[in-house]
Each structure stands twice: as C-alpha cells, then as structure tokens.
Amino acid sequence: MRRQDTIVLRDLTKVFSLGLLGRKKIIAVDRVNLEIRSGEILNILGESGSGKSTIAKMVLRLLRPTKGEILFNNTNIWRMTKWKDIKEYYRRVQGVFQDPYSSFNPRRRVLDVLYDTLYNYFPEYREDKVSAKKYIAEALESVGLNINDIEGKYSHQLSGGQLQRASIARALLPKPSFIVADEPVSMVDASTRIDILNIFIDLKEEYGVSPIIIGHDYSLAYYASDRIVVLYKGQIVEEGPPEVLEDPAHPYTRLLKESVPLIDRKWSKKLEYSIGDIEVSRRGKGCIFADRCPFKKPICEQKEPPVINLGKSKVKCWLYASK
Amino acid sequence: METILELEDYKVYYKTLSGYVRAVDGVSFTIKKGEIVGLIGESGCGKSTLIMSLVIRKPPMIVMGGKARLKSIDLVNISEKERRRILLTKISIIPQYALDALPTIKKIKTFLKDIAKDKGVPEEEVLEKFIERARIIGLPSEVVNMYPIELSGGMRQRVVITLATIFSPDLLIADEPTSALDVTTQRHVLELLAELRDTGIIGSLIFVTHDIASVRQIADKIIVMYAGKVVEIGETEDIVTDPKHPYTRKLIEAVPKLGINYKKKRLSGLPGSPPSLLNPPPGCRFHPRCPLVMATCKTREPPLKPLNGTRLVACWLYDQSKGEQS
Numbered sequence: 172m173r174r175q176d177t178i179v180l181r182d183l184t185k186v187f188s189l190g191l192l193g194r195k196k197i198i199a200v201d202r203v204n205l206e207i208r209s210g211e212i213l214n215i216l217g218e219s220g221s222g223k224s225t226i227a228k229m230v231l232r233l234l235r236p237t238k239g240e241i242l243f244n245n246t247n248i249w250r251m252t253k254w255k256d257i258k259e260y261y262r263r264v265q266g267v268f269q270d271p272y273s274s275f276n277p278r279r280r281v282l283d284v285l286y287d288t289l290y291n292y293f294p295e296y297r298e299d300k301v302s303a304k305k306y307i308a309e310a311l312e313s314v315g316l317n318i319n320d321i322e323g324k325y326s327h328q329l330s331g332g333q334l335q336r337a338s339i340a341r342a343l344l345p346k347p348s349f350i351v352a353d354e355p356v357s358m359v360d361a362s363t364r365i366d367i368l369n370i371f372i373d374l375k376e377e378y379g380v381s382p383i384i385i386g387h388d389y390s391l392a393y394y395a396s397d398r399i400v401v402l403y404k405g406q407i408v409e410e411g412p413p414e415v416l417e418d419p420a421h422p423y424t425r426l427l428k429e430s431v432p433l434i435d436r437k438w439s440k441k442l443e444y445s446i447g448d449i450e451v452s453r454r455g456k457g458c459i460f461a462d463r464c465p466f467k468k469p470i471c472e473q474k475e476p477p478v479i480n481l482g483k484s485k486v487k488c489w490l491y492a493s494k
Numbered sequence: 495m496e497t498i499l500e501l502e503d504y505k506v507y508y509k510t511l512s513g514y515v516r517a518v519d520g521v522s523f524t525i526k527k528g529e530i531v532g533l534i535g536e537s538g539c540g541k542s543t544l545i546m547s548l549v550i551r552k553p554p555m556i557v558m559g560g561k562a563r564l565k566s567i568d569l570v571n572i573s574e575k576e577r578r579r580i581l582l583t584k585i586s587i588i589p590q591y592a593l594d595a596l597p598t599i600k601k602i603k604t605f606l607k608d609i610a611k612d613k614g615v616p617e618e619e620v621l622e623k624f625i626e627r628a629r630i631i632g633l634p635s636e637v638v639n640m641y642p643i644e645l646s647g648g649m650r651q652r653v654v655i656t657l658a659t660i661f662s663p664d665l666l667i668a669d670e671p672t673s674a675l676d677v678t679t680q681r682h683v684l685e686l687l688a689e690l691r692d693t694g695i696i697g698s699l700i701f702v703t704h705d706i707a708s709v710r711q712i713a714d715k716i717i718v719m720y721a722g723k724v725v726e727i728g729e730t731e732d733i734v735t736d737p738k739h740p741y742t743r744k745l746i747e748a749v750p751k752l753g754i755n756y757k758k759k760r761l762s763g764l765p766g767s768p769p770s771l772l773n774p775p776p777g778c779r780f781h782p783r784c785p786l787v788m789a790t791c792k793t794r795e796p797p798l799k800p801l802n803g804t805r806l807v808a809c810w811l812y813d814q815s816k817g818e819q820s
Contacts, residue, residue, distance in 0.1 A: 218676040219647070330767050331537075362748045366763035372756050389679060390750045394761065413755050428752075429679040432708035434734060438681065448563045451534045491601045 176263065176348040176381075178207040178230060182239035185225050185405075199225040201405035201459075202239065209348050209381040214413075216386060216427075222405035223385045227353040228282035230383070231266045262292050265342035267455070269354040271334035272339075275326040281306070281337050282321055285344065292345040310340040313378065314370050332363040339370055343380065350374065351383045355389065364388075370397040380428065389416060389431040401427070404459045411484025420486040422464045460487065466490055497565075498665050498698045499525040502571075503688070506540075506547040515771045517543040519722035521559065522798070525665070530691055530699045532709030532730065534745070535719035538768045540591070541702050545667045548586045550577075572716060574729050582613065586663040586696075590670045592654040596642035602653060603638045609657070620660065626655045627695075631686060648679035652686070653765035659690055664697035666690070671701070672708055680708065688712040706749055716743045721768050721779035724798055728805040732739075740784050778810065786811060802814045 183203040200222040205212055208412060217223040230241060232248050240247045243260055251257050268274050275284055285307050289296055296303040298480035308318040314336040326334055342350050348386060352371065356364040371422040372395055373380040386392055392399060393413045401409040401424050409421040421426045432438075457472040464471065471489050477489045506518040517540040525531050533541050547555060548569055549561060562569040564585055567576075570631050583593065589595050625635045633650050641649055652670070659666060664807040668687060672680040685741070691695045703709055709716060709730070716733045718726040718741065726739040737743045744764040754761065766783045775782055781791040790810050798808040 220676075234548055301739065318574055332767065361535050361706070362745055362764040363751065365748050365761045366765070369756075369760065369762070372760075389677065390752045390754075394750045394754055394756055395754055396755070421700070427677055429676045431752075432526065432684070432705065432711050433752050434707040434746065434749045439684075439710050461622075 175210045176244055177234040177242075177244075178349065180205040180239070181225070181242065182225070183229065183236055183241060183254050183295050184235045184238040185229060185234065190276070190286075193315075196404055200229070200236075203405070203406065203407055204208070205400060205410075207349070207381070207383060210375070211381060213376055213381075213383045213395040213400065214386065215383065215400045215402060215404035216245075216389070216392045216416075218387055218427075220404070221402040222292065224353050225404050225405075226402075227351050227383075227385050228267070231264060231351055232260060233266075240362070253462045258292075259372070262345040263348045265347040265350050265353040266356050267335075267339050267342050267344060267350055270358055271331060271338045272326055275334065277326055281324055281334070282318070282328055285310075285337070285341050288341050288344045307340075307344070309430075310343045312339070313343065313373070314340045315366070332359050332367065334361055334368065335367055336427060339367075343378070344376070347380060349381050349383055351385070353385045354387070355384065356388070357386065364391060365394070365398065370396060389427055390433060393418065398405045406459055406487065407478075408460065408488070409484060409486045411481075415484045418493065420481060420484065422466050422490070423460045423461075424464070458487075496522050496527040496790040498702075499564045500530075500561065501559075504562050505558040506530055506543055506554050506564060507558045507760065509554045509556055513772055514556075514558075515773055516665065516722050516774060518547065519771075521719075521722075521724050521776075522560075523717055523724060523727060525644050525698050525700065527664075528691060529715055530688065530713045532706075532710040532713035532716045532720065533700055533702045534704060534706055534709055534716060536704060536745075536764075536768055538771075539719045540771070541719050544670060545587070545669060545700060545702055546757065549581065549585060552595075555720060578612075582609070582658070583661040585665045586658040586661075586667070588654055588658050588668040588671050589713070591674060592671065593647050593650045593674050595654055596650060600609075601639060605657075606638065607781050609660070613661070620748050623660055624656060626726075627660060628652075630689075630695075632655050647675055648682070651675060651683055655686065657692075659695055660747070663696050665700065666696040666698070667700045667702065669702045670704075673703070673705065681711075683713050684708060686756070688792070706734070706746060721774055722771050723779060724760075724806075725780065725808045726800070726806065729787075732805060738801060738805060738812060739809050739813070740786050741780050744785075751803070752764055778808075 178270060183200055183268040185200040187197045187199055215223050229236050235249060241458060254382050277279055279398050289303060289307060292381055295326060311318050321329065321337060356367050359367055366390060373386060375382060393416045396413050398414055399411060399415060402405055403423045409419060409424050410416060419428055455472055457474055458476050461467050461471040475489050476489045478485055480488045481491060502519045502522045504518060508515040508517055521544060521775050535541050555673045557570055567580060592617060606624055607617050607622050622684060628635060633652050672683050675683060687699060691699055701709060701713060713730045716728060717724055720741050726742045733742060737746050748763045750761055768777060777793045778791040778796050781787045788810060796808045796810045798806050801807050801812050
C-alpha cells in the first residue's frame, strides 16, 4: 500500500517589492488554493509572469510566501523549526529545473554530484560503496541512462536530454513523494521532449512518485497530466482534468488554445484578443483578465469573479456565474 | 518567379584542433521571391551554421566550397566591405535570443543613429522609417526614446524585427524567432512575419526552428536538415501530412497533437542524438538512428532526388530503381 501524502496550498501569496524603497509591488502569486495528492500527475500551465515558477520555489521551500500557507500532511512547512523535519521535507519533495546545465556544478563529475546527494540523505551508504553504486545505477536506469555512459563525465560532456535525465535521477535518489519539475523540457530538443515526459509518467506508474510538472506547452500539458491547473497573473483561472484543454471554459485558456501552434491545425481566423504582454498589463479590482477579454461585461471590471464549479472542472469567470 | 537565394553543394566547416567539423556538407536548394521557407532539424544539425554563414563569417567558420548566390550577389567570394553593405539592405537576420540582441544601455534612438551612420543614410530618414514601420508592426512610436530594458519580451522582439526589416531586405532570416516568447505573443510574431512578406516589405523569409508546429502555420515550404545534409524538401502541407524521410516522420511523430493523453496513447520521441560532425557516420548519416535501415544505407550516401511532384527526398527507400516502398 502506497503512502498517501498531500501538499495543500492555502491562500498562497507572494508579493515582490521593486525599486529603491520597495514601493512598487508585484503580486506574483495571488491567493492560490490547491490540493496536491500523491498518485496523480499535476500539470501547472502558464506563461511567463503567471507565477508558476514562484509557486514551484515556494513548494520546494526555497522561497518564503508573503501570505498563506503550504501544508505538507497538515504541517505548515514554514513553521517547521527542527532541522530534522525540514530535511525530511526536502527529502520528500524534490525539484528538477529548466536548465540542467545550471543544475550541475560544471567543475564536478555528474556521478559525483549524484553520490553527494545520496550520502547527504542516506549517510549509511558511505560505508557501503558497492550498494551505493548499485542504488545509483538503478536510479539512472529508471530514467533510461546507463551508469557507464556517464561515468567520469562532466556536465558539458552530456547532451541536454541526457543531463536532464541525470537531474531527474538525482531527484529520485532520496526516494521522494513528489517531484516538482519546473519547465523540465523547454530547453530540450523537440524530438526528445516526449521521452523526458514519459519518464515522469513512468515514475508515477511504477515508482509511486507524484510529479508536479510546470510548463507552458499546451499539448505537452495535455499529454502528461491527470489534472491541469491554468494560471494567469498569479491566479488559478481554470482547473480540471486534461480534457478541459480541448474545450476550455475560461476566455484566457481559450486564448491559449487559439494561440498555440499545433501540428495538426493551421490557424484560420484572426485572433479576437488584443495583444497583451502579460508583464505590462494592469491589474484592476475586477477580473485580472478583463483588460484583454473579448467577452467582458461591466461586472468583470468591478468585482473579482468567484470560482465556479462546473462539475468536472472549476473556472474563475463571471460568464458562468448564473449557471 | 524570381530566385532570391540559390545554394549549390554549399559547404561550411569549422576548423578545430581535431580536424574539420562538417556542419554544412553539400547543401543545395533555392528560395523564390515571396516564399516563406521553414528550415527544421534538431539542434546540432547545421541549420544555424548554414544561415549564419550567409550573413556573417567569423573564424573558425570556413566556407569550403559550393555556390551561394543572393540574386546576383556571390555570397561565397564576397568581400568583407561588400558584405557589410548588403547587410540589412539585401539580407537581414533576426538572431536567436533577439530579446537580448539590443544593447541595454542604449536608447533605441541611439541605436538607430548608429545604423544610419553605418549605412551612410541621414539619421532623420532612418528614424522616420522606423516609426512608420513600427506602426505597422504594432509598436508605439515612443519606443524610440526608451531603453530596451523598459520593454517587455514581445515588444523587444518586435523592435528587433522592425530594425531588421527597416531597409526592406530581399531575404530575411529568422533564427528561432519565437522560442523565447510567450505562447500568446508567439502567434502575433509569426503572423507579423507572414504579413511582412504579404505586404512586400521583405522578399522572402527563412524561418529556422525545431518547432514544426509553428513552421506549419506560416511556411510555404519546409527544408529538413540532418547532420549537415538536407534530407527532405517539400510543400508544407505535404511534409506535415505525409512525411517521406524516416527522420522527418520521427520528428513529426515526436510532436504531440492536442487531445492525446498518456493514458490513451503512449508517444515516443526520437532516441539517440545527432552524430558528431567531426566524424560523421558513412553512408546515410541517419542510418544509426533509422528504424528502417537497410544494408545499402550503411555504405552508400543517398542523393537528394525528386519524388512525385515537388518533393525531394534523400533516402534509399525511395530509390527509383526499387520504386516507392510503402
């Protein structure tokens, strides 16, 4: 029987201060509520500036939230005081990042970095080099790498795809419950992206590790997920099973769907949305998407929309308020 | 139709201590006026070397042979002075990471003045033209007084596009113009590039990318490169719906369509990685990764040959003597 772990985000908020006196505020993550259960692949979909990486950093306990809390099995991870508990959290929730070349120290051999991670979490392996090697070889095998292929090599001697696999293997060593992967395929060649995503799927199916994949690619998100969360300017605008991407309810998700180049579809009609650069658009008191939305009603600019339950999915939009 | 670019057996190598890296090894194709051509392949297939060699040539890059003509200009035996002269006016490039191509400490205006000086054109003329073009491209005229750092990624990309097309070049080369952009901005930039062609601001466009899905949206023709060679050329629709070369097929299969979830169907990418071009494999360079490899492929190199109509394929599967294999 697999252990059930949960990560609950409750009103999670992160505000960054800019400027000399910190007068300018940027709300990167805005009251996000989300429950992440083990045994599913969660995909967080958003463009740059949506706050997706900020959420990843907060969940990985690398960045302190401004408000709200992150509960791991009902314990607030930012209230942990004992190093033992904190270390245990780091062990259970591991990270994989966008650029594998900056995840590895270029002056050290890739395999040595893996040994460090292993000894850090399981010091007993220090005494038993044979088992340690076997353990690492198994982790590498589960991501499709052979230990002999990376033996003695530095990060620059491996291809991007190989190195990203190695960084997933590194994240697996502490036997985590969750792996938070922030844009794990955006720097990998288009021809190998699917294979990297397949690894995360296998990890869930065969090893019981639950991936939280963060990305901006629409069809890749559809492919590798059990549940999708669409993020815009720090807020969750739509949430549901992958099928919501086929027939999205929120106008922003629809805009995404219209904009992505898909191999089996050619853009036909003109886009009815205005060019909006996510970083420069304003944030009023109403809906965060109101300034770009073609279906805007007066209420959208005055009052924040509620989260509406549509059965299979949830959407934060006034269009569905009467239903 | 007028030919804009013509390459014949074009070779660009890099000289290294261990020998020549044959990054572009005997490439032939033509681009007609008004065409948008997508140049695709994995990283390390030579596509960036190919286009950079047309614009700027710095050691250790060496053009080893073959022909490259831009209209009547011989790009192989061109003098450095002449090359500088035709840059922006006849041939222009939107480099990869164009977002970072602008100097952060210069106002766009200062940068425009530098261009005017370099081209020997009055400053006002360049400024006026920039503002006029900026309007078409959807940039407010205030950007000339701004620093690049004040602009968002999409706006900076549009500034670079405006700069690159200010003298209406015959050929515009865009190297991964959308990969650093957001999805919603990507579509605007791609449509903009097509519009530049439609309105005649640029003659033809070479669009270099590994993202076939975005090439599909605007390109008329696709050229597929692998390990320094062209393996397939054809009309966009034909290539996407019926790829002939096993490499092209794999590339297209590796891009998921919308509506495929792993529970319904497991997709697979292309295993392995492109060979080292220092010492490429004999015969067909794709043979070590090809699922349909035959004995001939390991020893003899397949020529790029026409196959029904407009398609060109370099693969022994389609050798005329054997007929088409299904």
